[in-house]
Amino acid sequence: MNTASRLSTVRHVPLPNEPRVHDQARQAMLTARYLLPVLPELEAFFLAVRAQVDGPLKREQPVKLGKMYPLGQCLEISLAVQQCLQTLRPDDLAPGSAAAAGYAAFAAFRKAGGVCRQVWGDLRGEFFQNAFQLGTLYLDVSNDTVTPTKPKVEILPFADARFIPVADFRHFARIAARYWQHHIYPNHVLPELAPYCPLIHVMPSGQIMVCEGTGYMVALAQAGEFVPSEAVLCDRSMPDDIFTRVRVALADTPWPQAPAPEEGRAMALRACREHRRKRWHASPQRMDAAIQTVREINRRLSAMTAPQSASRKVHQEAGSAMSNIETVQIDGKQYNLNALSDEARQQLSMVRAADQRLVELQRDLAFIQTARSAYISALTKLLPEAPK
Numbered sequence: 001m002n003t004a005s006r007l008s009t010v011r012h013v014p015l016p017n018e019p020r021v022h023d024q025a026r027q028a029m030l031t032a033r034y035l036l037p038v039l040p041e042l043e044a045f046f047l048a049v050r051a052q053v054d055g056p057l058k059r060e061q062p063v064k065l066g067k068m069y070p071l072g073q074c075l076e077i078s079l080a081v082q083q084c085l086q087t088l089r090p091d092d093l094a095p096g097s098a099a100a101a102g103y104a105a106f107a108a109f110r111k112a113g114g115v116c117r118q119v120w121g122d123l124r125g126e127f128f129q130n131a132f133q134l135g136t137l138y139l140d141v142s143n144d145t146v147t148p149t150k151p152k153v154e155i156l157p158f159a160d161a162r163f164i165p166v167a168d169f170r171h172f173a174r175i176a177a178r179y180w181q182h183h184i185y186p187n188h189v190l191p192e193l194a195p196y197c198p199l200i201h202v203m204p205s206g207q208i209m210v211c212e213g214t215g216y217m218v219a220l221a222q223a224g225e226f227v228p229s230e231a232v233l234c235d236r237s238m239p240d241d242i243f244t245r246v247r248v249a250l251a252d253t254p255w256p257q258a259p260a261p262e263e264g265r266a267m268a269l270r271a272c273r274e275h276r277r278k279r280w281h282a283s284p285q286r287m288d289a290a291i292q293t294v295r296e297i298n299r300r301l302s303a304m305t306a307p308q309s310a311s312r313k314v315h316q317e318a319g320s321a322m323s324n325i326e327t328v329q330i331d332g333k334q335y336n337l338n339a340l341s342d343e344a345r346q347q348l349s350m351v352r353a354a355d356q357r358l359v360e361l362q363r364d365l366a367f368i369q370t371a372r373s374a375y376i377s378a379l380t381k382l383l384p385e386a387p388k
Contacts, residue, residue, distance in 0.1 A: 015165070015219045016216050017118060017215065021133060021136055021158050022115075028377075031137060032375070032378075034106075034135075035137060038101060038105045039155060041101040042106065045099045045102025046102070048093060049088065050153060052092075054070070054077075057070075058070075070144055070148065071145055071146070071148060074129060074131075075120075077141060078118055078142055082118050109135065114135050115133060115135060116132055116133070116135075118130065118132055120214075120216055122164050122166055123162065125175070127175065127179040128175055131163065133158060137157060137158055138156045138158045138163055140153065169217075169228050169229065169232045170231065172199070173232070176201065176212075180201075182201040182203055183201070184211075185202070186198060186234075186265070186268070187238075188233070188237055188238045188264030188268055189246045192255075192271055193255070194229060194268035195226040195275045196218050196294075197213055198221070198228075198229040199211045199232065202242060206305065208242065209298045213298070215291065218287050221281075222281040225281045226272040233268045233269050236265075238261050239261075240261060243264070245305060246301070249301050249304035250304075253297075255297060
């Protein structure tokens, strides 16, 4: 059986942080009962949680990869919100406020068995996103980390969010190349690690890293018995210059390296077959060890392959970002906000308010349609049998 055929026969198992609603019927019932009637209050609650985490996160990492907070920090924000939800108390919110009402509904939903879990995947085919599955809702508490003018919190029916699991390493590579502007090659230099992390990325700065050492992607390789890894490791050998840079960076380290790209390709494919034969795809310990190894290797690669001026460049970009004058795009043209008259600014404010209201109305319409479907489903089950 060839690689493509074997890949199509791999049984699907739930992966860590997979963006998928499990137990759809029960979660739809709980969502309709506890959450859909109080959507504005629920949004107010999560905005209050964002307000609690924004200050500490911004102080801890005001700039990431040259971008000012919150840009590029969807994972950090999502994890901080997840932690806040575990420790939040009712008296942390103003009594009688919309946020307090949203918290009460959220707490009742969770107590009844409603699911709230952090998920990661492909959002609309454009970029990777960290969000939450809240019952049958898509909850994004970091909606402003790509476009800072967007609302901080977005809540949609999960089915309408166009938020899907990353299916394989080619899917991952397509999004990474588009979203991160990375150049991506098969991992033919570290053959023993290749079954778990079969890709090497080169960033626009020239820095190299092994990808993708996360629980989801390593679990994807294991769930597919390393067939997804073989599918990309079969590609032609990685370029000699990239291969050499990795070998030089990892010289005098304990991680085994292939002597040459073409030989490394054969060794990586052989490692996939050998790992499968030994059933290492069923070992959580192997998964944890692979993730830890990738972290250590990437720390080394970061130190050895980043341009010498990278640190200075980040600081220069950060300083530039802090001193930049805000601009606005109108009909495809960029305008200095400070150059606009007071009347123009007032009209711009009205346009932005109208845009935001349109988004809210579209969201409310989607919610009402979802709620109506849930009510009809419940009603159908209560109706007597039609006379014959």
